[in-house]
Amino acid sequence: MAATNKIDVSEFDIDENKGFLSPELPLQKLPNEYYSNWETVATNIPQLLLTSQMKRTVDERFPLLKIDQLQTLPELKRAYVLLTFITNAYVWCTNPPNEVIPDNLAEPLLQVCEELELPPTATYSSVVLWNYNVVDSSQPLNLENLSSGLTFTGSFDEAWFYLISVYFEKIGSQCIKYGLRAVESINHGDNVSFLENMKLLASSIDRLTEILKRMDEKCDPYVFYFRIRPFLAGSKNMAKAGLPHGIRYGTNGEYQQWSGGSNAQSSLVQYLDLLLGVTHFSDGGKEHYPRKLITNESQFKKNSYLLNMRQYMPAPHRHFLEYVDQVTNIRQYVLSQGTDSCERLAYDTCISILKNFRDVHLGIIKKYILIPARAERMNETNVKRQGLANSKSSNVNGHVGTGGTSLVKFLTQCRDETSDMAVTKWVQEYLKRDEGAASEHTNLEMNFIFDYNYDFIGFKDKTSNIHLTEDEESGDVDFFIHHW
Template identity: 75%
Template sequence: MTGGIHILDLHKFDVDEKNGFLSSELPLDHLENTYYKPWETLATNIPRLLLTNQLKPEVENRLPLLSIDQLTSLQELKRGYVLLTFIINGYVWSINPPNEIIPDSLALPLLEVSKKLGLPPVATYSSVVLWNYKLVDNTKEISLENLTTGLTFTGSFDEAWFYLISVYFEKIGAQCVEHGLKAIDAVTANYSVSFIESMKLLAMSIDNLTDILKRMDEKCDPYVFYFRIRPFLAGWKNMAKVGLPHGVKYGPNGEYQQWSGGSNAQSSLIQYLDLVLGVTHFSDGGQQQYPRKPITNESQFKRNSYLLDMRQYMPQPHRSFLKEVGEKTNIRQYVLKQSSESAERFAYDTCISMMKNFRDVHLGIIKNYILIPARAERMNETNVMRNGLATTHNNKNHVGTGGTSLVKFLTQCRDETSDMAVTKWVKEYLKDDNVEHSNLEMNFIFDYNYNFVGFKDKVSNIQLIEDEDENTDVDFFIHHW
């Protein structure tokens, strides 16, 4: 096939065939130029300085004002951005109430580096995940067993694991990039067989992402995350309740700015999947009226402004890539033209089901890592110092590090994903919150030829389905769900 989107130069968008939205070049683990040693020393010592309450005086009294002119490559600019954003988030949230005015020695170089990279001057998904990891063995591929993190706020295994799960998530996401683009290409060429195969592989890849997400609790304790890690990832937008009604002031003579903190919503991979599958998210007050009402005209609702806003927190090349994919994606339009019982429709609904399952798991993590710790009675029985978001446990409408109402936002995204199913009964099944009628989890099993062969139930038994016709496995799977 020719003329498809797969012929785009992925490297032009800093997207790697093997590593997805992780750059083909490993992040720098330090700046070799000794001129920037004060940044390196301060950033790498953040856990110790926070523990001893010395970060604030170090920044205010000992951090020199350095020029960024000696950051001569893109990799060095990225490292500079990682260092300075860790320092600013650590500084702002090091005390309660938080520091509101940033010293020039930190504010000015951060503003300049951020401008060159086209990113906000705050800790983002780019600085804590995409550009903040190292390989244990540089001769081996990226895997959880071969990953270690760079900077942290707490120095804990829990924080490192929290970041590294996201790093590996992006690595595995390269499969989604590949199969999604091939599906778009197959539609362009009107090649049904290739489309169905690509969608099955995309469904498998999304399921792999879900499996990675489920490993979060292996080494990241929910209470450590909620009380110790999460506060430092917050930005200063919608943070009036925790002491920053105007955001922070970048320099004594600078301006107040409000920015969201690091969030998974800043992952280009998640928005890429929504674009490929044609999943549309709306602003509050759109289709999210309860009880839910069917949409008759999508144009009457505004797109979700928060998700669009999150794109400015992504690296510029990734934003360009999403724009390109958004203009070329054709999958949903193609599927809607197919007959109601077609394999194309069933393959598409398999991907939608996987995305819905992914978002269910994400909601489960929010419950375990935010809602349960926030409601724990022992929170009110301790004199341990809390700061930032860890002081807002009495607020039922929990705010995420990105400044949004977490449960409401993620539930809306999950429901809007279910709405995209094109088979009526599948859509109704996905929207049904009463799961007591079924012991099934959407955890699907495929054979080595990527044919669906079964699923796991809630007691982890594998239920096999015999598929006599290997060419209709997607069809067979849907009818026996």
């Protein structure tokens, strides 16, 4: 790969401290009163759904407005949030769902989407990236200082569900920073800097995992499954839910099929994969494309679903992922190092923690979708359902997510393909054993190691020559594998 100077991430609408979140706080209201009706309907979605007035309000009391008075990018983003929330609420407010979006909503929605190069449905951008505020602007942006914008249900649970992802993206800014610095270190031949930035990258990925674990603090799985999830659904692969042809945008429009809001639309997760050279195969996974038969990268048939999800990301973020794909050289670099080198172990630390992140994500899917779905099939709940929640699946492995894909199969494949990327033998053995495969090394132990400030340092096992040393000055355990 060609060397690169320090990249200015702001060129890609990325903030150094907030990552893929809007560099400025999202608008909480369009300043032009001309759009007051959009604001009123969108902010009252929970009440309109509760009183079964959503469809009638849009059909009868929603004026057709032009978008030429949206003068700035933040205003376009706010309009996109408003119109996509209204659209998803309109589609899923009845049973069966409404498959035709009226002209007064469809026309401005399609125009805004054309300006932003985004699809006309609720996306990760709608519900997360451009849909939050801070409680106290004088305080740091953290989970306890965040408030959600629009919701479908007006519930605490829905707000928390979105805010976990907002904070996830904020912490992800560290992954962006340290990952790009690791690439720069390789280009400048600075091995010490490379190891330090890989350590910091591993710590940052680990923090993402800890954020995910907080989901159930304030978001009940059954509330999510039966009340929130249906309104996040798209129109792709939704025949069983009542949309055999997708959605028609306008009385004279053509049917379109789009995936719904999904964490797969987070640029951060795809960034980590690209950065570390984690390749995801097309449908069928490694069973159809055995890695041992692949001799060069061009033979990979990459996962079409993940590539498709990029069109749901803001255009500057898509361009950033394309850039990272071109300049990343981390995996190539560590493979050029010695078999038991510090560089390889530094890389495998990141791979192991990214795999652990995907394990936690799978656990959340089980808790928030598979268990409630099983209760539904066993008639253990009398909850009245709408939209997607009416589509029952007898096979948990085939359960379809809001993004329109089989959840467990897809996420398990992504997790296993992450494990496959480990380059150190004992780490490979550990990760294989962790996935249920037999291991020759029955005495292998793997522990995540933290210093006294709870900063991630690395991992060790009891059979190899990997150890921690103390900093003589501070007493902190802050070195790993000889000098790290």
